[in-house]
Amino acid sequence: MITVHAEFHSHFREIAATARDSFELEEPLVAELAERISERYGEKMRAMLIDPETRELNERGTMFVDTSGRRISMDDTLEDGETITFLVGIAGG
Amino acid sequence: MESRLLRVNLSTGELTGEVIPHSVFERWIGGSGINNWILWEHFLTHDINCDPRGPDNIFIFGVGPLAGSGAGSGVKGRITFKSPCYNMFGDSAGGGKFPYMVRFSGYEYIAITGRAPRPVYLHICNGEVELRDAAHLWGRDTAETHALLQQELGDYPSKAHTLTISQAGEKQVGIAGVVSDALRIHARGGGGAVLGSKNLKAIAVQGNGGIRIQRPDNMLAWSDDFRQRIDGNEAVYGFKRRGTLGAVEMYQHIGSHFWRNNQGNMFRGDEIRSDNWVKKYHKYSEVCSSDCFIACDGKYKIDGSESEAAKKYAGETFRRPEYLTTGSAAGALDVRDWAEVAHWGKLTNDYGIDNQDLSCSIAFLMELRERDLISDRDVAELFGHEQTLRWGNMDDIEACVDAIVFQKNPFGELFRDGPYYGALKYSEMKGQNFMKYATYGKGGASFTEEMRPFPTWMNNMAVASRGADHLKGIGLIEKFQRKDLSRIYFDGRTEAADLSTPELKGACTALVENQVALLNSYGVCLFHWMLDPAGYTPQDYYGQAYAAATGIDYTPEELMLAGERICNLEKAFNSRVGMRREHDTVCERWMWEPNPEGMYEGKVAADMFDTVLDEYYEWRGWDRESGLQTRERLKRLGMDDVAEVLAADGALI
Amino acid sequence: MSAVRQKEMVTGRIDYPRGAEVPNVVEKLFALRNQCTECNVCEVACSLAHSPDGTINPQYARLRIDHAPHKPSRVNPLGIGFVAEICHHCGNPPPCADVCPVDGAFYYDPETKAAIIDQDNCIQCMECVPGCPFDVVFVAPSGELLKCDLCGGDPVCVKACATRPEMLNEGKQYVRLPVLFHEEQAAFNAISKQKPEARDEVGMMQAMLERGEISSSA
Numbered sequence: 001m002i003t004v005h006a007e008f009h010s011h012f013r014e015i016a017a018t019a020r021d022s023f024e025l026e027e028p029l030v031a032e033l034a035e036r037i038s039e040r041y042g043e044k045m046r047a048m049l050i051d052p053e054t055r056e057l058n059e060r061g062t063m064f065v066d067t068s069g070r071r072i073s074m075d076d077t078l079e080d081g082e083t084i085t086f087l088v089g090i091a092g093g
Numbered sequence: 094m095e096s097r098l099l100r101v102n103l104s105t106g107e108l109t110g111e112v113i114p115h116s117v118f119e120r121w122i123g124g125s126g127i128n129n130w131i132l133w134e135h136f137l138t139h140d141i142n143c144d145p146r147g148p149d150n151i152f153i154f155g156v157g158p159l160a161g162s163g164a165g166s167g168v169k170g171r172i173t174f175k176s177p178c179y180n181m182f183g184d185s186a187g188g189g190k191f192p193y194m195v196r197f198s199g200y201e202y203i204a205i206t207g208r209a210p211r212p213v214y215l216h217i218c219n220g221e222v223e224l225r226d227a228a229h230l231w232g233r234d235t236a237e238t239h240a241l242l243q244q245e246l247g248d249y250p251s252k253a254h255t256l257t258i259s260q261a262g263e264k265q266v267g268i269a270g271v272v273s274d275a276l277r278i279h280a281r282g283g284g285g286a287v288l289g290s291k292n293l294k295a296i297a298v299q300g301n302g303g304i305r306i307q308r309p310d311n312m313l314a315w316s317d318d319f320r321q322r323i324d325g326n327e328a329v330y331g332f333k334r335r336g337t338l339g340a341v342e343m344y345q346h347i348g349s350h351f352w353r354n355n356q357g358n359m360f361r362g363d364e365i366r367s368d369n370w371v372k373k374y375h376k377y378s379e380v381c382s383s384d385c386f387i388a389c390d391g392k393y394k395i396d397g398s399e400s401e402a403a404k405k406y407a408g409e410t411f412r413r414p415e416y417l418t419t420g421s422a423a424g425a426l427d428v429r430d431w432a433e434v435a436h437w438g439k440l441t442n443d444y445g446i447d448n449q450d451l452s453c454s455i456a457f458l459m460e461l462r463e464r465d466l467i468s469d470r471d472v473a474e475l476f477g478h479e480q481t482l483r484w485g486n487m488d489d490i491e492a493c494v495d496a497i498v499f500q501k502n503p504f505g506e507l508f509r510d511g512p513y514y515g516a517l518k519y520s521e522m523k524g525q526n527f528m529k530y531a532t533y534g535k536g537g538a539s540f541t542e543e544m545r546p547f548p549t550w551m552n553n554m555a556v557a558s559r560g561a562d563h564l565k566g567i568g569l570i571e572k573f574q575r576k577d578l579s580r581i582y583f584d585g586r587t588e589a590a591d592l593s594t595p596e597l598k599g600a601c602t603a604l605v606e607n608q609v610a611l612l613n614s615y616g617v618c619l620f621h622w623m624l625d626p627a628g629y630t631p632q633d634y635y636g637q638a639y640a641a642a643t644g645i646d647y648t649p650e651e652l653m654l655a656g657e658r659i660c661n662l663e664k665a666f667n668s669r670v671g672m673r674r675e676h677d678t679v680c681e682r683w684m685w686e687p688n689p690e691g692m693y694e695g696k697v698a699a700d701m702f703d704t705v706l707d708e709y710y711e712w713r714g715w716d717r718e719s720g721l722q723t724r725e726r727l728k729r730l731g732m733d734d735v736a737e738v739l740a741a742d743g744a745l746i
Numbered sequence: 747m748s749a750v751r752q753k754e755m756v757t758g759r760i761d762y763p764r765g766a767e768v769p770n771v772v773e774k775l776f777a778l779r780n781q782c783t784e785c786n787v788c789e790v791a792c793s794l795a796h797s798p799d800g801t802i803n804p805q806y807a808r809l810r811i812d813h814a815p816h817k818p819s820r821v822n823p824l825g826i827g828f829v830a831e832i833c834h835h836c837g838n839p840p841p842c843a844d845v846c847p848v849d850g851a852f853y854y855d856p857e858t859k860a861a862i863i864d865q866d867n868c869i870q871c872m873e874c875v876p877g878c879p880f881d882v883v884f885v886a887p888s889g890e891l892l893k894c895d896l897c898g899g900d901p902v903c904v905k906a907c908a909t910r911p912e913m914l915n916e917g918k919q920y921v922r923l924p925v926l927f928h929e930e931q932a933a934f935n936a937i938s939k940q941k942p943e944a945r946d947e948v949g950m951m952q953a954m955l956e957r958g959e960i961s962s963s964a
Contacts, residue, residue: 009342010368011331047327056577060625061328063573069347069692071574071590087343088331089573090623091542092416092563163794163802165787165906193786197803250887251805301887303803309794316791317905324909330922333910384790386908388783 002028002080006037012086015044030057030076033084048086063089094118094158094307094643098131099200099222101215103291104148104207108222113202118643120731122614122652124157125184126659128173131155131204132182133662136175137738141669145177145283146265146290148208154195154256154296155202157616159635161193162306162642165316165323165386166635167618168193170256170273175670176282177290178267178450178510179536179560182666183282186564186613189273191298193383194254198300209292212263214242218299219250227294234259234443239275242297250301257296259445261498262289267510268450268497268538272442276412280447281537282559283510307644315638319621320386329387329624334371336389337416337620341368344416344542348691349572351424351541353463353484354456355532355682358543358691362429370431373399375413387621395432402487403432411439420541421452426459427484440491444498450511450538453531455493457512458504459484460530471523475504511538513680534561534679545683546693547572548598548701549589552709555677555702556602558663566606569623571598592693595701599709607656608632614659615639632656658730664715664722665735668744674720677706716746751798752865757857757898761850768838771859775809775894775901776927776934777830782811783910788903788926795902806886808833808894809903811925832926833882833894835860842893845877860896896928904928 004023008016023036034057038046051058056074064072065085072084096113113127121130135151143149153173160168170192176183195201199220212227230238238257246253254274261269262285269285270278288294306312323329331339344350345366348358360366374393390412397407414422414435422428422437441448458475461467462482473479476496483489496505507522508515516531532539534551537560544551549568557565570578570589579589579597582604588596611631612622615638622631632649640646647655667676678684679698688696710717714726723746727736739745762768789807797806804810810831843852843861850867854860863874868891874883875891884892894901907926927934 009346010335010339011328014331044327058326058328059573059575059577060326061332061623063343065347065574069592071576073576085346087346088328088339089343089569090332090337090340090416091569091572092337092340092540092567092619092623161786161790161802163787163790163906165908197805301803301805303793303797303801303806306794306800306802309797309800312800313791313795313902320906320908383784383786385785386787386906388785388908388910390783 001026002078004028004033004078005081005083006033007083007085009086010088012045012048012088015048016041025078028078028080029074030072030078030084031074033078034074059089061089063087094645096123096127096158096201097199098202098204099217101203101205101222101224102207103205103209103213103224103293106224108224110200110220110222115645118158118645120655121659122157122611122639122655123643124155124160124169124614124616125171125173125186125610126614126655127202128153128155128171128184129659129662129666131202132173132175133666133735135204135206136666136669141175141666143175145175145180145183146286148206148291150175150177150206150287150290152205152284152287152291152293153202154205156192156195157614158642159638160616161196161304161384162638163312163316163384164617164638164642165319165384166615166621166638167385167387168383169613169616169618170195170279171613171616172271172279172284174282174284174287176267176559177265177286178283178514181536181560181670181672182558182663183284184559184663185270185279185281185284187271187273187277187279188618189254189277190383191254191256191273192616194251194300195298196304197251197302198298199302203296205288205291205293208290212292212294214295214297215293216246216297216299219302220300230257230294231263232260235272235445236275236443238295239272242295246297246299249299251299253297253299255295255297257445258285258288258294259443259498261444261446262286263294264498264500265289265509266446266497266500266505267514268447268454270445270447272445276442278442278445278447280449281562285445306642308641311641312638315641316386319638323386323621323624326624332389332620332624333387334391335368336391336413338368338371338414338419340416341419342366344420346692348546348688348693349543351420351532351539351543353427354425354453354460354530355539355543356460357689360423360429361427362423364431365423365429365434371413374431374435385618385621387618387624389620393435395435400430400432402430406432406436409436409439411435411442414438417541418448421448425452425456425541426490428487428490429485433487436487437490440494444494446494446498447511447538449540451494451497452541453512453533453538454497454508454515455490457516457527457531458482458493458508461527464530466525466527466530467523475502475507477502513538529681532680532682534683535676537561539680543688543691544679545688545698546592546696548592548595548698548705549601551679551683551698551702552599552602552705554683555679555706556709558660558667561679564619565609566602567609567619567623568601568605570601570605595704595708597708598701598705599707600712602705602709603712606660607653609656610659611635611652611656614655654730658732661722661727661730661732662735665732665739665744668721668739669742671744672720674706674710674718677720719746721746752796752862752895755795755897756855756860756862756895758855760854760856762839762854764849768854769859770838771835771896773858773896773899773928773930774835774934775832775896775904776929776938777811777832778923778925778927778938782830782925783908784811785908786811787906787908791902791906795897806890806892808884808892809882810884830925831880831882831884834880835894835896836879840878842874842878842883845873847871847873855895855898858896858899860894862895863891863893865890901926901928
């Protein structure tokens, strides 16, 4: 059992109605984190996180990074106390 | 597919209509591709080394076949010319209603040469063209000019839509742009100065003609599918609400802003770090581009009660700032109040001036003063009076803007062509080397974003055909670390999405430049593509819409070749004006100064720069030593005629 | 432009004799005020769908969205009024058909019961233009008279209308809606009366800042 923190920005924060939250995971996997977050915040969050076709993380217009700035994917492992940040992937303008 | 081209010779007053035949579309797709071809042909009979502010330069407006075609992918017009500020290829895109309405007026491409003896504007109405006196418009900003023209021209056969320049364009300021319907600017490269030099204040169109779609049923089916894909992605709704402003928090998190002339890469000030401000000021949803399923634009109104600074702007209303409006104000100039950021957006738009060049020029001077490299006396010498230069102070910033727009004083004159040439001239004037503090790539002002941790973006800045630019080869695969896309494009390899290696970074620029050239030729917005409705492939998915609109069936491979051809023509133009590998470079700050803070602290461009550039040339099939194109590659692209011209100029390997 | 393509779009033809009782249109077109971005997609799609030769021209569209930027309105005193010119599909027979002097110039779609102008029989006398109480019978540049036909029950304008995100009003959010609807009156009334979601985001964010839940370096 590990604890992982999630930091929400922009559209994620709007859906979650909070900027930060913590999740206890049985398995230290991103897949489980995504599932827990979706359960807690509902369908809109699930649609943001998980691509319904591929069952991978939704990469279109999003950006999920660990503390070193590396993008995470479904089969990555997590460490106890780690923070994952959920951002929208938009550039330019 | 055929299109109508209007040629305007302002010197003689000659106005001629031409048909752009199907064969030109087969080679150059449309939009920016055809603009580039008109530019290239023009400079086969005119001196390419001419003064860009002289009558020999050409200004081309064009709009691609998917613009306003019911595809729902946005509308972007494109202006193309020889850039007066960078003295090389110049082009710029803009949205709004003008590029859509121009198609109903009877022409889709407008090529303007010569110089009018007195200020005029061009009026096109259902194929009837006229040059009219613009004395009453001269000296006015873009908002006033647009309002006067709309009033003057009335509502029949349609409302008038305009492309206008401001006082900055009239004064031929190199960083002046052209503004569509007083709302959306074609900023980059100095199109405003070209029109100003030609004494052409505005183009106004009216019309109720139609646009012919070759396969209407296919187009309706495609747009239906496209809309479902767009609306099917939850992330799009965040984008619809905020537009690119949504990038503020992401950039803040990864350290990708451009703070105080890129001395840092995060915004300071509590409120400005979040996109949350949009809820305070955002009022209405109108003012969108036409024919767009996303409609990301919005409108703000300042009540005056939001903050201390907002009092000054009470009642002001305009388009909600985009990321780069915010990046240039809150980043480069360290403005910390959102009302001021919003006002900066309105100011630069009304003055029709590129806020990237403008903010980098002002930030350069502010940094010199902050570091005590210049004294108050030096500043007074530039402005003709005592002038403070405080970061984030709107009074000081507006004094600098006025100086440049109205060419009021030596500062305005020095920096009329952006920070690179401004810094060069100022260094020479003071006998000191200040280039360390100028931020630029290939002579163009930096886009106000941190580039150092991102090798593809840095490569974009160095090689883009119109000077430092993230829009030509927009490196989203790298910045968002899209391994999935890297796999698709590079036979299963993921390095393009890995920030720690130079591998595939140059390749990624080359590939995405071709794709973006293709999108620009369709005449659509890049944001739909960025939000990835169908796997980032303008050649496959958008290709079907192109076929529906034009009746030209291309394979994805053929479309990619067409994209490459368009990029190569831009490159060929620059080779003809003498650009070589040594020009494909970036400023000292990026090259040697370590990234000062944030998630990717310590990175410098020099770590990977040359490796990436070599790889870029390799994928392009260009000569690594000189940076010049090769006959072999041009032959493969079916550009033998271009190769001959380059060979005659000694610009071919 | 001829009516050939329009005939393809409707589901059939019923001609009622004058004075006969005609069933009314049940599902009509509606627009939500204050949500439209003037993207023109509805007009573009309408003109493309109805054009026999695949020409897009909003002047041939059977609905018009006008933002009349100089006209102040109740929702927008700054003068960016919003005028949705959409056929109301009045009780049948509608006033436009009632004033028509020609037999067979108006007929009805058996599926939607929409009154439709038969361009082959229409003599372009334009009686229907002032006959329409809502000014939504349009005259095309070619002289053809344009009236909404509901596309046989699946209007392309409604399909094309971009779904708006939750737009913000006074710090509150509306639910996610498009601007155009093809609904029964009662259903649309329910939609237009939907209350904004109760999430006041500005207040929420300020509270989070105060509680220290959002760091300023976030």
